[in-house]
Amino acid sequence: MRTPIIAGNWKLNKNPKETQDFVDAIKGKLPDASKVETVIAAPAIDLNALTWFAKDEPLKVAAENCYFEDEGAFTGETSPKALSEMGVNYVVIGHSERRQYFHETDEDINKKAKAIFRNNMLPIICCGETLEQREAGDAESWVAGQIKAALDGLTAEQVSKSVLAYEPIWAIGTGKTATADQAEEMCGHIRKTVASLYNEATAQNVRIQYGGSVKPANVKELMSKEDIDGGLVGGASLVPDSFLALAHFQD
Numbered sequence: 001m002r003t004p005i006i007a008g009n010w011k012l013n014k015n016p017k018e019t020q021d022f023v024d025a026i027k028g029k030l031p032d033a034s035k036v037e038t039v040i041a042a043p044a045i046d047l048n049a050l051t052w053f054a055k056d057e058p059l060k061v062a063a064e065n066c067y068f069e070d071e072g073a074f075t076g077e078t079s080p081k082a083l084s085e086m087g088v089n090y091v092v093i094g095h096s097e098r099r100q101y102f103h104e105t106d107e108d109i110n111k112k113a114k115a116i117f118r119n120n121m122l123p124i125i126c127c128g129e130t131l132e133q134r135e136a137g138d139a140e141s142w143v144a145g146q147i148k149a150a151l152d153g154l155t156a157e158q159v160s161k162s163v164l165a166y167e168p169i170w171a172i173g174t175g176k177t178a179t180a181d182q183a184e185e186m187c188g189h190i191r192k193t194v195a196s197l198y199n200e201a202t203a204q205n206v207r208i209q210y211g212g213s214v215k216p217a218n219v220k221e222l223m224s225k226e227d228i229d230g231g232l233v234g235g236a237s238l239v240p241d242s243f244l245a246l247a248h249f250q251d
């Protein structure tokens, strides 16, 4: 049985004070970790407040990015080693915004995945196609290629513990959610891709999230699908009540 995983991705929103206000508002209200794993991915500058909060609450903390070297002359980068020492649990890698605006390549993403495991954290690996790719019928092969490249050289045990996030670019921040059937179809395809690269047990263990205009009104239907194990949520994760409603989708 895969534990559902609801993750907020704050992107470049909230300062440390706003982060503190957010955690004050959700204190004592998150679901039990055995029912749903809840995660917030936040800007690096906000992670300290989140990891302090998470010591006493059923919340996991994610960075939105990291570098693939632990330390050295890499001005402006964030060390995966330091994130791990701070108590960060996950790092989101390969988000379409990082691929598009910061030219992150499949090779970078693979190196980051290895750096994350080396530092005892887990990756949330994003993939997803553009509208043009979908309309051309290339979505499945494109997404499979992204997954294969990101996982290259990882062990089956590492992949079992990873989280994969399918985020069709045309559904991000557009209010245009993929239908639950479209999301399920691609998440199923991703699971089959993992089975073909590794084995069926690994494919059954890996958790796959859908992301793209997930909100309290549609989370239940998405989460009812067999191959959708969670949501990676942008806009609707920024308001405490909305994040709590997502986290409590089972209630």
Ligand SMILES: O=C(CO)COP(=O)(O)O
Binding pocket: 009, 095, 167, 171, 172, 173, 174, 175, 211, 212, 213, 214, 232, 233, 234, 235, 236
């Ligand atoms: O990119 C996303 C999460 O990583 C999705 O963002 P929205 O939920 O705002 O569409």
